[in-house]
Amino acid sequence: MTDGISKLGRSAVEMNSSADKLKNNKAAADATAEKTSPASSAPANDEVILSKAAESAIAAGDFDAAKVAQIKQALAEGSYPLDERRIAESFVAIETMLGGK
Secondary structure: OOOOOOOOOHHHHHHHHHHHHHHHHHHHHHHHHHHHOOOOOOOOOOOOOOOHHHHHHHHHOOOOHHHHHHHHHHHHHOOOOOOHHHHHHHHHHHHHHHOOO
16 A cells, blocks of 8 residues: 555555664664763764755745645635545554554
8 A cells, every 4th residue: 555645655664664673773883882982082973965956945945835825725714625534544654654553
């Protein structure tokens, strides 16, 4: 089954659980390394470098303002169509990906 929002299927959820296991193993290794390293070591600084495409996309902030206004109006009037079952299924998929039961 493919999630309508994220377009992810079960295999993506299974891959996430594998990624979580790897992340937990790395965290355990890092904790062990911290215990064995001298206390005077300085913490590492993290840095994120965005590509030019990402920077321009963030700067542009392109979106359809008319469509957003139309959706806001429909929500305010109570006429925006909501499919409760689809929303619930999406929440279940998200919880599954996050490891909830």
